[in-house]
Amino acid sequence: MFSNKARWGHAPPAVLVAVLFTSCVRQPAGPPSERLAVLRLENLSGDASLGWAGRALSEIIANELSTPGEPRVIPSAIIHSLDRVLGVRPISAPGISAESSQALAAGATLLAYGDYTVRHGKLEVRLTIEDARTMKATKVIGVSTPAGDVLGAGAALARQISSRAVPYGTRNPTALEAYMRALESGDATVMEVGLGVAIAADPDFVPPYRLLAQIKAQRQDRAGAVAALDQALARGKAIPELERARLELESAELTGNPDARQSALAKLVKLDSGDSIAWRALADSLMNRHEYRQAQQAYRKASDLEPEDVALLNSLGYAAGQAGDLDAAIGALRRYAALRPNDANPFDSLGDVHLVAGRLADAENFYLQAAKKDPNSNNNGALIKAAVARLLTGDPSGANNLAQRYLAARVEAKDPIVDYRRAQWTWISGRRKAAAQQMGAFALASESGPLRDIASRAYAELAIWSLMSGDREGAARLAQKALSIAGPASAGNALVAKFLAQPPASSSEWVVRAEQQFPGPAQSAIKNFSLAYALLIHQQFQPAMLLLRQMWETGSPTADEGLPVMLAWCYLETGRVKEAASLLSSNPIPSANGLTPYTGFYIPRLLYLRGLLAEKEGRAGDARANYDKFLALSGPDPLLWGEEKKVRQ
Numbered sequence: 001m002f003s004n005k006a007r008w009g010h011a012p013p014a015v016l017v018a019v020l021f022t023s024c025v026r027q028p029a030g031p032p033s034e035r036l037a038v039l040r041l042e043n044l045s046g047d048a049s050l051g052w053a054g055r056a057l058s059e060i061i062a063n064e065l066s067t068p069g070e071p072r073v074i075p076s077a078i079i080h081s082l083d084r085v086l087g088v089r090p091i092s093a094p095g096i097s098a099e100s101s102q103a104l105a106a107g108a109t110l111l112a113y114g115d116y117t118v119r120h121g122k123l124e125v126r127l128t129i130e131d132a133r134t135m136k137a138t139k140v141i142g143v144s145t146p147a148g149d150v151l152g153a154g155a156a157l158a159r160q161i162s163s164r165a166v167p168y169g170t171r172n173p174t175a176l177e178a179y180m181r182a183l184e185s186g187d188a189t190v191m192e193v194g195l196g197v198a199i200a201a202d203p204d205f206v207p208p209y210r211l212l213a214q215i216k217a218q219r220q221d222r223a224g225a226v227a228a229l230d231q232a233l234a235r236g237k238a239i240p241e242l243e244r245a246r247l248e249l250e251s252a253e254l255t256g257n258p259d260a261r262q263s264a265l266a267k268l269v270k271l272d273s274g275d276s277i278a279w280r281a282l283a284d285s286l287m288n289r290h291e292y293r294q295a296q297q298a299y300r301k302a303s304d305l306e307p308e309d310v311a312l313l314n315s316l317g318y319a320a321g322q323a324g325d326l327d328a329a330i331g332a333l334r335r336y337a338a339l340r341p342n343d344a345n346p347f348d349s350l351g352d353v354h355l356v357a358g359r360l361a362d363a364e365n366f367y368l369q370a371a372k373k374d375p376n377s378n379n380n381g382a383l384i385k386a387a388v389a390r391l392l393t394g395d396p397s398g399a400n401n402l403a404q405r406y407l408a409a410r411v412e413a414k415d416p417i418v419d420y421r422r423a424q425w426t427w428i429s430g431r432r433k434a435a436a437q438q439m440g441a442f443a444l445a446s447e448s449g450p451l452r453d454i455a456s457r458a459y460a461e462l463a464i465w466s467l468m469s470g471d472r473e474g475a476a477r478l479a480q481k482a483l484s485i486a487g488p489a490s491a492g493n494a495l496v497a498k499f500l501a502q503p504p505a506s507s508s509e510w511v512v513r514a515e516q517q518f519p520g521p522a523q524s525a526i527k528n529f530s531l532a533y534a535l536l537i538h539q540q541f542q543p544a545m546l547l548l549r550q551m552w553e554t555g556s557p558t559a560d561e562g563l564p565v566m567l568a569w570c571y572l573e574t575g576r577v578k579e580a581a582s583l584l585s586s587n588p589i590p591s592a593n594g595l596t597p598y599t600g601f602y603i604p605r606l607l608y609l610r611g612l613l614a615e616k617e618g619r620a621g622d623a624r625a626n627y628d629k630f631l632a633l634s635g636p637d638p639l640l641w642g643e644e645k646k647v648r649q
Contacts, residue, residue, distance in 0.1 A: 033276065033305050034071035034110055037079055037103035038062040041125065042115040052180040053116060053150045057125060059180070059207075060154025061112065064165040072274065074106050108132055112161075118147050125153045129161070151176060169243070175202035182208070188215055199231075204238045210250065217254060226254050242271045258554065261285060269301070276305035280312065283319065288555035292323035303332070310336045314349055321353030322586070329353045344374035348382050348592075355389055356586045364389040364402075380409040381592040387425070388590050391603065394629030396429050403429070417442075417454050424595040427465060428603045430633045436465055447485050456482045456490035461597040463497040467537060468600065475501040492526060493597055499530045500537060507543040510534050525556055533601070536566060545570035561588035562602030569609055577616050584610050604633035 038061045041054040059076060066073045079102045103111060114127035122144045129139040143156040151171060158165040170176055175198045182194030192215060198208040209232035216224035229251045233244060245267040252260035265282040269275060283298035299316035306312055313336040320328035330350070337346035351366035367386035370377065383406035391399035403425045410418040419442040427435035443458035459482035466475035479497035486494040499517050510531060518527030528547055535544035548567040550556075556563075564583040571580035588602060611626030 033274070035074055035107050036062075036065065036071040036110040036112060036129075037074045037099070037106065037108035038065075038076075038112040039099045039103060041113070041127070044115045044117040047118065050116075050118065052177060052184060053123075055184055056150050056176055056180045057114075057116065057154045057157070058112075059183075060151065060168045061127075061158045061161070063168050064155060064158035065162055067162075067164050067166055067272075071110055072276070074103065074108055078106050079103050104132060110138070116153070121147050123147050123149060123153050125157060127157050148173070169207060170202045170205040172202040172205070175199075175205050175208070179205070179208050179211075183211065188219070191215055204235050206232055206239055206243045206247065210247070213250065213254070222254055226251055229254070242268070245271055258285065258289070262289075269298070273301070274305060276302045279305065280315075283315065287315070287319055287322075289553065290322075290555075292319055293325075295319040296323050296325065296328065308339065310339050310343075310346075313339075314345070317346075317349055317353055321356050324357075326353070326357060342373075344370040344377040344382070347373060348377070348385075351382065351385060351389070352589045355385070355589060358585075358587060360389045360393050360587075375409065376413070378592045379415070379594070380406055380413070381594065383409060384421075384425075384594055385590050385592075388603070391429060391633065392587060392607070392629075394607070394632045396633055400429060416451060420454060420458055421594055423458075424461070424599065427600055428595065428633075430604070432465070432469065436462060439465070452485050453487040453490040456486040457493050457597065458482075459485075460490070460493040460497040463501055464597060465600065467500055472501060472503070496526065496530045496533070500534050502534075504538050507535060507540045510538075510540075528556065532566070533598075536569070536601075539573075541570045541573040545574055545576075560596055560598050561590065562598055564588065565602035565606050565609065568613075569605065572609060572612055572616070577613065580609070580613055581617075584613055604630050607633065 038058045041057045043051050043054050062073050062076060065071075066075070079099055100111060100113075109132050111130045111132050112127055113130070114125060116123060116125040118124070123146065124142065124144050126140070126142040128137050129141075130137050139161070141157060141160045143153050143160070145152040145156065151168060151173060155165070155168065170179075178194045178197035178201065182191040182198065185191045185194065192212065195208040195212045195215075198205060199212075209228050213225040213228040216222075216228060229247050232239065233247050233251070239247075245264055249261060249264035249268065252258075252264050262282065262285045265278055265285060268278040269282055272278065279298050279302035283295045283302060286292075286295035286298060296316065296319040299312060299319050303309065303312040303316050313332045317329045317333040317336070320326075320332060330353075333346045333350050333353070336349070337343070340346065347366050347370035351363045351370060354360075354366060355363035364386045367382040367389065370382040371380065371386070383402060387399045387402035387406060390402055393399075407418060407422055407425070410421060415421070419438065423435050423438035423442060426432075426438055439458050439462050443455045443462065446452065446455035446458070459478050463475040463478035463482060466472070466478060475497070479494065479501045482490070482494035482497055495517065499513065502513060505513070514527045514531040514534075518524070518530065528551055532544055532547040532551065535541075535547070545567065548563065548570060552563055552567055564586075565588060568580040568583035571577070571583070584606070587606070590599070607626050607630035611623045611630060614620075614622035614626060
């Protein structure tokens, strides 16, 4: 299953699985990376005013060791990001008791913890490194420096752990103490004052700028947060290149600039090729922008660094499948299955990558394997995906048999919306009048009970179906009904239905309507989605294409799996056959949660568009075959845009 987020032949399921799990594929390189968490040291001096040194020592050691190579250091920010899940511990408590749970949850394989005291004018520090898997100490080290020389003590400990240790970000003791006291304060005002002191003492010390930006962002002062980062970046080459790349990444995330974010991530992995977190983030960014080949390479880098991470293997499988590299997709997902032999998800993912590739029989087989391994996984989603795979072969009878298995499983699970799901399937399998009757009956029976939100969604979906059948006035009435009973979970679909059901207009008038119904930047995603589909319904393909292409290239959060089909339709209608061909070469992956209100926009239209593409390319036989599949799913009821009439002529 794709989180959140390929090709084979027609072997029987058992044979196919046997081949996949005995064939030779590239294995991840090397053992898992060691991940070191440096925990806050315990103050044994009896002087509470030295408490800040416990955090300072851990931060100095961690930062000086955060260079490419082994072990990888887990930053304290990541460790403490888990506080909300595992509970915030007293700031001044020793790390071994207050931070170890978070460190282990963050993936630490090594824990560094210790204590310090002041004796005879000397700062004495002892540090233990423990293997988190065996709970045995692998190294115990100690240093002694002049009292007050926390920077020297931390640096000396880091050098005993690794010869590659680099200097900490400041050599100014005032800047260090002010920053650490701010870091451990629970008062935002006190923190800001302390950070100002630290920056004034050493303007080239990066962490205070970063923490100041975080405080301002939490206060919703985005401009102030960006200004703090820009102030640091203005120091230029006085700040190390790797630190500048991290600041650029944080700035891009605050400003919501995806191009700048991707550029910063690319710079980060170039400067530190062992940063699996940055590789994963870069891969996710590339995947979101449909740069599948590059995403595959980035996921491969991350997976080589974290070979036991099945989520990375799953993502790698999807990226490779979308890039057309079936062997790599199968290899990654086979590795996933080997690591998690009782998990149904790698089989579901194998189904997805085969569906993408057009290997429909194999996709169906893998979906059924997933359903057999864990019948209750993802609300029986593998079964409905198997039905969709069969439907796209042009076999509605076989697809209906699989869909009945899915619906029976949902009945057994006491799914309260099984009738809603049944109506959705009835619609896409070509029985539109029956589907409308089923959906209407469900909506009417549910509109005043606990399923009110789903009833609103059902009315909104009926409105869309009415539009597709040419009944705009009926669609407007149904959309208004959907709005009248909508709750937070269903209001979006109801608003989209209301927008789509408005009278025909010019493209410029549709833009004005969209601005009026969905004002402000917060609604830009749903506005663009609604506008694009309104333009499509009224066959205004050129402006629809421009909008859909923007949504596709930027990875719109509201776009569903049918968007590339809709964009391909625009391309074909505006003479861009080559661009359409690349989008129609693969199949969309249905949602693991079942069909959506917009599935009917691309099924069975996908088959018609493939026929139209083949016709434009002079492949008459392929055109007829796809048209015949399309007609098999069209049923006796007309669709708004009249593809059946065109095909039958």
